[in-house]
Amino acid sequence: MEKGFMYWIVYILQQYWPYFIKGMFVTLWISILGTCLGYVLGFLLGLVQSTPVAKEDGLGKKIFYKIIKPFCAIFIGVFRGTPMMVQAMVIYYGLKTSGVNISPFAASIVVLTLNTGAYMAETVRGGIISVDKGQLEGGFAMGMSHTLTMFTVVLPQAFRNIIPEMVNMFLTNLKMTSELNVIGVAELYFTTKTAAGTYYRYFESYIICAIIYLILCTIFTKALSTIEKKAFAPKDYELAVEYSSTAE
Amino acid sequence: MTENKNNDVLKVEHLVKSFGTHEVLKDLDFSIKPKEVVCIIGSSGSGKSTLLRCINGLETKTGGSIYYHGNKIGSNLRELNKFRTQVGMVFQSFNLFNNMTVLQNCMSGTTKVLKIKKEEAKFLAIKYLRQVGMAPYINAHPAQLSGGQKQRVAIARALTMQPEMLLFDEPTSALDPEMVGEVLAVMKELAQNGLTMMIVTHEMTFARDVSTRTMFMDNGYIVEDDTPQNIFHHPINPRMKEFLKRYIDDLDKN
Numbered sequence: 001m002e003k004g005f006m007y008w009i010v011y012i013l014q015q016y017w018p019y020f021i022k023g024m025f026v027t028l029w030i031s032i033l034g035t036c037l038g039y040v041l042g043f044l045l046g047l048v049q050s051t052p053v054a055k056e057d058g059l060g061k062k063i064f065y066k067i068i069k070p071f072c073a074i075f076i077g078v079f080r081g082t083p084m085m086v087q088a089m090v091i092y093y094g095l096k097t098s099g100v101n102i103s104p105f106a107a108s109i110v111v112l113t114l115n116t117g118a119y120m121a122e123t124v125r126g127g128i129i130s131v132d133k134g135q136l137e138g139g140f141a142m143g144m145s146h147t148l149t150m151f152t153v154v155l156p157q158a159f160r161n162i163i164p165e166m167v168n169m170f171l172t173n174l175k176m177t178s179e180l181n182v183i184g185v186a187e188l189y190f191t192t193k194t195a196a197g198t199y200y201r202y203f204e205s206y207i208i209c210a211i212i213y214l215i216l217c218t219i220f221t222k223a224l225s226t227i228e229k230k231a232f233a234p235k236d237y238e239l240a241v242e243y244s245s246t247a248e
Numbered sequence: 249m250t251e252n253k254n255n256d257v258l259k260v261e262h263l264v265k266s267f268g269t270h271e272v273l274k275d276l277d278f279s280i281k282p283k284e285v286v287c288i289i290g291s292s293g294s295g296k297s298t299l300l301r302c303i304n305g306l307e308t309k310t311g312g313s314i315y316y317h318g319n320k321i322g323s324n325l326r327e328l329n330k331f332r333t334q335v336g337m338v339f340q341s342f343n344l345f346n347n348m349t350v351l352q353n354c355m356s357g358t359t360k361v362l363k364i365k366k367e368e369a370k371f372l373a374i375k376y377l378r379q380v381g382m383a384p385y386i387n388a389h390p391a392q393l394s395g396g397q398k399q400r401v402a403i404a405r406a407l408t409m410q411p412e413m414l415l416f417d418e419p420t421s422a423l424d425p426e427m428v429g430e431v432l433a434v435m436k437e438l439a440q441n442g443l444t445m446m447i448v449t450h451e452m453t454f455a456r457d458v459s460t461r462t463m464f465m466d467n468g469y470i471v472e473d474d475t476p477q478n479i480f481h482h483p484i485n486p487r488m489k490e491f492l493k494r495y496i497d498d499l500d501k502n
Contacts, residue, residue, distance in 0.1 A: 054325075055308075055323070056323045056324065056325050056328075057325070132341075132343075134339060134341045134342075134343040135343060135345060135346065137306055137339065137343055138339065138342075138343030138344065138345060138402075139345075139356075140305075140306060140332065141304060141306070141332060141336060141337035141339070141343070141406075142332065142333065142336065142356070142357035142361055142405075142406070142409055143329040143330065143331075143332040143333035143357070143361045143409070144329070144356075144357070144360065144361055145325070145329060148360060148361075152345075152356065152360065153345045153347065153348075153356075156347040157346055157347050160347070237349070237385070237387040237388040237389065237392060238387055239384045239385065239387075240383065240384050240385070240386045240387060241384065243374060243377070243378065243383035243384050243386065
């Protein structure tokens with residue numbers, strides 16, 4: 001007798017659920033760690049990319065940026081211009097061949113970090129450009145250095161502007177980790193592939209996989225947008241009445 | 249080379265600024281004495297704002313020298329930043345830091361550049377915010393204020409640095425007519441308190457009544473540089489006469 005769709009779904013879940021859960025957590029860890037480290041890398045790259053070098057700057061600073069800027073540009077170009085799956089293969093097997101023994105899990109985090117960093121660099125640069133130039137000048141006019149104004153005035157505003165894009169990037173990464181199955185990291189997609197192969201039930205296995213991804217993404221979308229709204233809700237200010245009596 | 253015989257706060261020599269092939273400032277020479285209130289008038293594009301921006305280094309000058317109390321302001325960033333703490337600037341677009349409250353704005357320069365202690369910085373901030381009538385708004389963010397309020401906070405912020413001199417770059421040009429008055433009143437009080445000021449403005453009555461000296465700029469030159477009395481009542485230059493005609497109604501009314 002032919003067994004139905006629901007039968008297989010239940011059967012696979014019964015047999016395989018610990019692996020799905022484990023895969024899900026691996027996916028979560030890779031995406032959270034990789035994305036967060038990628039944010040940091042992206043901020044550094046974006047900052048370097050958008051630091052102008054003036055005639056008046058010291059020789060050390062000039063040389064540093066002369067060397068590091070093209071390097072950043074090449075890095076960003078390469079990582080935005082190649083598929084992450086290929087990057088994973090090249091990095092993982094590249095390291096293996098050159099004698100560095102790295103676990104697929106660690107390699108996954110490295111690849112995701114570099115990939116996110118490259119995209120994030122451009123996002124950060126865009127965020128910095130989006131802040132009005134007058135903000136910098138306001139700092140300069142009080143004798144603030146470029147770095148000080150950048151960190152206290154421009155970056156906080158740029159950060160605020162790119163949060164939606166950062167959230168977006170995390171959600172994309174959550175799904176993109178599935179590509180990392182090519183280097184054998186036991187994340188959700190890899191686990192599903194194994195389950196499907198074990199029972200020869202491809203359709204049902206991938207339906208389960210899809211549902212888990214969907215649940216994860218939905219939870220994170222809701223949670224992150226709630227946090228964003230809470231954190232940046234326009235706040236009313238209170239008049240400081242203690243100072244209102246003597247205006248002059 | 250200059251000797252500071254005559255106690256000038258600021259001395260500008262042969263100042264030239266070009267944007268590409270377009271020469272905006274053409275060999276300007278002048279000096280500012282303590283407590284002078286100099287209004288710079290002239291039509292748009294005559295180089296007034298560029299002059300102020302060259303003085304405090306927001307634009308890199310093409311040629312010439314600027315001296316502050318006889319010391320040449322070089323291109324060294326540390327020197328320039330020190331100079332900027334003593335000669336502040338107020339902008340047309342306010343340039344208050346949008347990520348900070350009014351109080352934080354007014355404490356940013358003192359705590360981060362002058363390294364003054366927090367309590368003292370807060371005391372200074374409140375003192376100058378009171379002077380401009382904005383002390384009750386210390387917890388507000390710039391986005392929650394009107395243009396006139398923002399400009400008054402910007403002036404207070406510049407004052408917290410306790411500068412010797414302030415440069416005003418069209419401080420009322422972005423404001424509704426109703427709000428212009430409140431900002432001009434604050435500036436008038438500063439002038440009366442003896443602050444040295446250079447003000448680029450289109451407010452002719454203010455220039456006539458408050459300044460101790462008025463410069464008329466045209467096409468990159470300082471065409472007239474005299475007392476407001478002479479400038480407004482006995483203009484010599486034909487361009488100046490033509491320029492004033494447009495404001496004649498305004499000047500007559502007040």
